[in-house]
Amino acid sequence: MHTVRTCFLAIVLAATVWLSGCQALLPRSPNTATPTATQTSTPAPSATPEPTPSYWQQLQPGLERRTLEVWQDGQYLDSLYILRLEPGYFHFEVAYDPQGLTLENWQSQSGALIVINGGFFRLENETYLPTGLTIIDGVPMGSSYGDFGGMLAISGGIPKLRWLAQQPYDPNEPLRSALQSFPILVKPGGELVFGPEHEDDVQARRSLIAQDQAGRMLLMVAPQGNLTLHQLSTALTESNLEINFAFNLDGGPSSGILLVKPDEVIPALSPLPIVITVHER
Numbered sequence: 001m002h003t004v005r006t007c008f009l010a011i012v013l014a015a016t017v018w019l020s021g022c023q024a025l026l027p028r029s030p031n032t033a034t035p036t037a038t039q040t041s042t043p044a045p046s047a048t049p050e051p052t053p054s055y056w057q058q059l060q061p062g063l064e065r066r067t068l069e070v071w072q073d074g075q076y077l078d079s080l081y082i083l084r085l086e087p088g089y090f091h092f093e094v095a096y097d098p099q100g101l102t103l104e105n106w107q108s109q110s111g112a113l114i115v116i117n118g119g120f121f122r123l124e125n126e127t128y129l130p131t132g133l134t135i136i137d138g139v140p141m142g143s144s145y146g147d148f149g150g151m152l153a154i155s156g157g158i159p160k161l162r163w164l165a166q167q168p169y170d171p172n173e174p175l176r177s178a179l180q181s182f183p184i185l186v187k188p189g190g191e192l193v194f195g196p197e198h199e200d201d202v203q204a205r206r207s208l209i210a211q212d213q214a215g216r217m218l219l220m221v222a223p224q225g226n227l228t229l230h231q232l233s234t235a236l237t238e239s240n241l242e243i244n245f246a247f248n249l250d251g252g253p254s255s256g257i258l259l260v261k262p263d264e265v266i267p268a269l270s271p272l273p274i275v276i277t278v279h280e281r
Contacts, residue, residue: 054066054067054069056084060261061086062085062086062088062089062090063084063090064084065081065082065084065259067081068082068235068239068241070231070235072231077226077227078206078223078225079223080220080221081257082218083218084216084217085114085217085218085219085278087159087216087217088158089280089281090113090157090280090281091157091279091280092157093154093177093277094118094134094136094177094178094179094274094277095110095136095274096134096136096274097273098129098273099127099271099273100128100270100273101271101273102267102268102271102272103256103257103265103268103272104258106258106272106275110279111279112278113259113279113280114258114259114260114278115258115275116209116221116257116276117207117249117250117254117257117272117274117275118179118272118274119134119250119274120132121273121274128271128274129141129273130179130274132144132145132149132180132182133169134180134274135176135177135178136177137176138174138175144180145180145181146165147163147164148165148183149164149180149181149183149184150163150164150181150245151167151169151180152178152180152181152209152276153175153178154175154176154178155174155175156176157279157281160211161209161210161245161246163184163245179276181209181249182247182248183229183247184246184247185208185229185232185236185246186210186244186246188245189245192234192237193233195230195233196230198229199230200229200230202228203225203226203227203228204225204227204251204252205223205224205255206222206227206232206255207219207222207248207249207250207254207255208220208232209247210241210243210244210247211243212242212243212244218246221257221266222255229248250274253268253270254268254269255269256268256269
């Protein structure tokens with residue numbers, strides 16, 4: 001049986017430092033160089049922020065932060081860094097760059113409060129292309145996924161999540177921004193998707209987007225690379241996050257999130273051609 005409990009996520013001075021099993025969160029560096037499509041950059045620490053609490057901490061109206069430790073059979077696995085947002089306070093967008101950028105470069109270009117990695121992509125002729133449907137400024141790219149996928153649909157900056165099995169994409173929808181990704185981690189209503197029978201023992205860094213029963217958006221990253229999809233799906237449904245629906249974003253080396261106020265980042269380990277940005281209204 002999997003159990004989930006909350007803890008403090010250690011925030012320390014070095015990206016490789018570990019404290020009580022939690023990966024470090026780094027303050028952002030103001031002088032991060034722009035990478036090429038084959039380069040990555042790790043921001044240099046500058047000061048030690050306060051530890052992230054295991055309860056909801058309000059950072060500003062409509063924005064809260066906490067961490068969630070995931071345990072299995074008495075063994076610590078990973079910590080989810082979580083930002084919870086009231087959609088009415090913020091403007092959501094999906095952004096795309098065919099060469100890929102770091103989180104810092106994305107933030108610098110967009111002026112966003114939050115940047116998190118987006119959906120899956122492929123490399124073709126030295127250009128990153130979305131695989132699932134991605135809509136930028138009303139222009140669609142990629143192909144719509146089937147029942148196994150989820151969709152972030154943004155209208156007027158307001159985000160909505162949906163399961164494509166229940167509400168497939170309609171090309172006539174007037175959407176300015178959208179992205180699709182997979183797999184579904186929590187079905188609508190808070191239903192577990194990956195039960196023990198689906199355990200494949202594949203561990204990876206994970207990132208995901210979710211919506212809770214109150215309609216709030218949750219952005220999450222598990223940076224240590226120790227969670228399977230079964231363990232993550234179970235952790236979400238057994239937690240007290242009250243998640244209604246959640247789906248996986250492009251994990252592995254793409255997993256990363258950046259917050260401006262306060263300055264914190266879990267660096268992605270590869271360039272990011274697709275991101276979700278959140279702006280203050």
